[in-house]
Amino acid sequence: MEINTAERLVKKGRMSRRDFIQIAIAAGLSAGAANLTFTSYARAEPKKGGRLRVGLAHGSSTDSLDPATYLDYYMGTVGWGALGNGLTSFDETGNVKPDLAESLEPSNKAARWAFKLRKGTEFHNGKSVAAEDIVASIRHHMGDGSKSPVKALLAQISELKADGDTVVFTLAAGNADFPYLLSDYHLPIMPMGENGQADWASGIRTGAYVLNKFVPGVNASMTRNPNYHGTAWFDEVEVLSILDPVARQNALATGEIDYMDRVDVKTLRFLERNEELEIDQVSGYGHYTFPMNVTAAPFNNSDVRKALKYAVDRQEIINKILGGVGDAGNDNPIARNIKYAIDPMPAHTYDPEKAKSLLAKAGFSNLKLELSASDAAFTGAVDAALLFKNSAEKAGIEINVIREPADAYWDNVWLKKPFIASFWHGRPTVDWFLTYAYAAESNQNETFWKNPRFNELLVEGRSELDDKKRAEIYAEAQQLLHDDGGQIVLAFPRYVSAHSKKVAHGDLIPGWDVDGMKIAERWWASN
CATH class of the missing domain: 1.10.10 (Arc Repressor Mutant, subunit A)
Known part of the structure; x- marks a missing residue:
């Protein structure tokens, strides 16, 4: 031919x-x-019209439109990616760019940041976006009563004020990465209500789509915002929660949905044979983990934690669960494609004899544990836990795998039980992710690990503008986490998704799945 x-x-x-x-x-x-x-x-040329139906591996009956409660890609894709905008966002190269902001200007060694708002932007109800709305939206996550996942990130803000069409952030110390933090999917801008608080309950935002119906744990349906300041191609978008990977694949094959995330790589070959489908793979910052609560026995013993890190065969999990599509972790949660990332030594590779000696040092001749897992954590999490059970037996560790229900896993198991399967999206900067997931004051710290030196390093690195010194600071922080932390980083998988050829897209945003959670805005109908 x-x-x-x-x-x-x-x-x-x-x-x-x-x-x-x-x-x-x-x-x-x-x-x-x-x-x-x-x-x-x-790729067909973009044109307006059609309907996009997205099936995602997350979603729970406890989901809420309150962005302070967002836990996963489902609400990120709905409440931030489709309905909303942040002050900043990412482009196709993974770099931060202004979104609702028109420009951003640092001063005082990056301890002061001024964000001038884009002109002509409106909320779904026609109200113009004002600096006071930005202030209310950010403050929604701050304060003593806040349980927001980004509370620890925003703690560095010492003053926040509106100044005409500009929002001014004064930080406790300089932070060259601060614009990245404001692109977090927990920070969509909401209208300020009459009480001076952000109005999250109405679902009114600034985004490409307007909410019609939201059923937690089931679906969210939306229609195009005719007054959107950017581009939006589809007439309608529906995002469905389909937790089971087989059910998602069947829905895609039968045309019930146009896109599915978290393709089970064991079935990837079958999907590739379907000429009506297209497969995408994106290297991101996400990683699969088995976190331990270091305040609970026996995980409060550092040698027990180290023994478990040597007792898991990560490469076997990658080969059998991920189909070889991913890289083995080494108990550093910072992806290797992020600036300042290191590969700590010694490498925590499978070594049952080393694990045995560490257990003996901790005073254990054998060890019995329970490990809670669900595929809600990541596709294949239960099978990965069973492989861990088998590899750990050779080290004298008996693991009882508890199969947890998928629904409300993040509410009933995560942060509740001491040894579980988990997944992190990761973040594009070292400071952002380490502060978000491992700082002592973070309410997302699933290991409950608190190391004074580690927290000192975060503060030092955030305000250090000398590149070489900053690299040294973050290297020490990652090494501490590797050596003493409570996370077992199994693997850095690639995001594998599938979609009907009836929809199309441009270059995908790296780092986060579902096209940076902006699929509703960035994709279009191809015929």
């Missing part, structure tokens, strides 16, 4: 990427050029 014929078939959605690349290579193109050519032909 000639390359021109192959190109026409790709444009019509009648040729797979694999077949096109084979033909293109035979015609003299390199593999990289062939892949780029396929992508350029396969």
